Amino acid sequence: MIPIPIRKHFLPIILSTCFVLLLALQSCKKKHSVIADEMFRVTKNEIFKKADTADYIPVFNKVFANYRKKIANPLVIESFFKKNGYEPILVVNHLNNGDLDALPEYISRINEHGLDPSSYPTEEIKTLVAKLKDKAAIKTIEEGYETLAKLEILTAGAFVKYSNALQYGVMNPKKLYSRYFMATRRPDSVGMLATLSTANFKTYLDSIQPKNPQYLAIQKAYRDSVTLNGLSREESKRYLLVALERLRWRNKPYEPKYVIVNIPDYRLDVMEDGKSVLNMKVCVGQGRNMENQNTLAHFEDTARVDKPYPRETPLLNSIIHSVEVNPVWNIPRSIATKEIIVEAANDRYYLANKNIDVFKDGKRIADPETIDWLQVTPDNLEYEFKQRPGEENSLGKIKFLFKNRSSVYLHDTPNKLAFRHAMRAVSHGCVRVGDPLGLAKNLFGEGADLDTIANDMVINKPEPTNIGLPKKTPIYITYVTCWADENGAIQYRQDVYGLDIVLYAHMENIVAK
Template identity: 45%
Template sequence: MYIKQVIKRYGILSLVFLATLQSCKKSRSDIGAVLFKETKNKVFKKVDSAAYYKVFSEMLATSKDSLSSPQLIENFYKQNNYEPYFIVNFVPKEQLRHLAERYSQASSHGLNPEYFHYSEIKTLTDKIYGKKNIKTKEEAYRDIARLELLTASSLISYSTTLQYGLVNPRKIFARYYMKTEKPDSSFYKKVFAITDLISFLDEVQPKDPSYIKLQEALNNNFVYAGLSPQETKKVIALNLERLRWKNKPATDRYVWVNIADYTLKYVEDGKTNLSMKVCVGKGPDQEPELADYDESEGAVRPHNHQTPQLNSEIYNVQVNPVWNIPESIAKGEIVDHVRKDQYYLANNNIDVYRNGKKVDNDNIDWSEISDGTYSFKQAPGDDNALGKIKFQFLNASNVYLHDTPAQAPFMLDVRAVSHGCVRLEKPLDFARALFGDGEKYNLVKKEVAESTPTSRDIALSEKVPIYLDYVTCFVDDNGQIQI
């Protein structure tokens, strides 16, 4: 009747306009028909889509706090008239069963399946596929809505965890400054564009060879010599998480320092062209992954002088460096030495400065000075704490790689002895790797050998990426797992 009145009053153009408005509305699925066809449960034939949409919208509103990316999920369903995207698309051919099956295998990644609501999704999936499990329409509405929400939320968290990690490393390491990529909105939105569920789950599986090797070891109950099965499992799980963090080298040429293993590698075109021992920042406990990682608090407590985790670019080599002694070392060590030995400064070639000007330390009453009054610099020479070469890269912690006159620590298995910088076993070899044979490297060798050393900066023609990382379990160049 209404349409006849519209035609009579406004003509055929109005009818065309009304038809256009109707066509602009997104069509809605017959949810009940889809589910009945797959399960043969007659209750689904009674399902009213409009009644379901009401239940779903209410459940979405009350469940947001428990969802991953709740705003993204809410926006998607609002824009799509609360259509059950995953139920309609993946209940057919029992595709949705693969989701619970995949979550059940999360332990192969060192992850708890319950992070992804495995038990509840498995229960709801089995219930929906059962021919007589759901008895009433009201029960159907609730279960369909709950499974739809859990599927959306868990796919977001599962894909994000495998591709970017479960935890934010900055929240568990006090001295973590590595550039670490995080997912953006386009990554999250891929979940709502899935057309093949199994292919998507396969796609988010990490492909890194080291990750796969550690994953296989975890699945095969590998036990590392000297560790218990439980300790081995924990270390592998922690390092699988580390491998999921997107902070790895993306260039063919880079320097990688493993703080935990006290080693440096110079890598070019995927091959390790140089490796050496290093000494790193000291702490009272050298097994922080096992001793300091508190799962209840999710935190690694930092030790004083720990070498920070960071990435930067080596841009400069300083030959015969001057050591500007940090205030923390000056007040904690240098002043105490001077109070005990009046010749300490002269014997160690250390000059004293006040307000940027060099002063005569014989006129200083060391018993009465306060912190920060004086600064200290050690001149170039054989006894300089930085040795003959310092390799510089920008970082907020003011650490660098350097030579050292203290060679004995390189004979130790545990080489956590520095104030935070990284001491190199073979600094000249490292300089050669960075510069290559030629004029600049020859200049480095010449300056190092000078009997009256003068500090000199020599810039790299091309900056070289450097990563100071902390990895307690890795696959070595021979394909063997090391812990």
């Protein structure tokens, strides 16, 4: 073959290209040597001197495909390794500082939180760690790649799962309950990726242990197998397990002052700087389990599905922004169809005696006694009903307003007898307060507004008075059946809405055995 002469103007291009290729080859060689250098440094196993990231990645992907369904949050785990070029950074950074030994130890004690450690691959993690620390255990680089990949993936999955469980709970209440409207933080990819990038596992694991005094008190009762008065040991254990899970949810008040209603305790507290400065009895909406026919000791599989009674008070958080003194009650259609038209059919003067006005197409009907209420049914009801202010008004003399999708509020009531009963799930969904003027005094403080409220609650004004709060106050309507009182004694209340049963039914297979 006759050699083709190289023209002079091509020579710089060829030399430049060769230089770039040489740099690229050196760069690749350097990149591929990182895994070898680091793995040999941490394991002292000669076999890892042969390691090459390009050869490791396919093994990692194969192992990950096998483990994808066995680990929590696989998309986040995968993105973490992809972001780091699939380098075995968890092993490199944590094998020799005790972190990979500490993680299984913490997980093995998760039963102290009422959760089952067997749902974590702790034994497999310990075996893989021991194998990597044994300089003679891994004989081939292929075996080394598989051991690395398994340990990286299982460690990442277990670390994130444990972290999420302790900081956010194992269940998402928004997915469990159909009437749950509380702002609740849940783990996100940003937080989980930050967790995996933690410099020191043990320090982090210590930092996320629950420190809330309520949590520690319930946890101690659980550890000590405390039996609650009137319950079996097994049902007591389940009450405590459910209480621990609820305490892990990120839905707690954080403001220095707030109003909180606990449905099962039928109680309202005004909290300031962590202390109750005012408390009173309340009546809440009727529930599905008022007769305690279903308990944590015995329930059907269908308990996994939340089927609320129509009158149950929703769980929510909002802001009390104003009050209405001598309020008008806009009667909900559900009450109108089941009660108002029935009473009107039985007694033609019922509406007048109860100060209830009837409207059609927005216009008030002057003489509703002329309507044949026997012919009015829920299907053909074309009327609306409003109860005027007065002694008979079902909202009493004042209501406290806050935005919510369920149209509920706190209010006074003319029916004071209900507060004498222990079981006070008697309303249509709103919360009746036992001391409405006391609550107003706390929220408004002394002054002209409070004077107006107190005066208007005594006289029968025909029109409502609306007054905005000088400082809007957060409100939380929550559901807690088990807690430690100020003396440290464990209290519990009947699961009047069956929400404990729904929660435990979902947790039954992941709680400590």
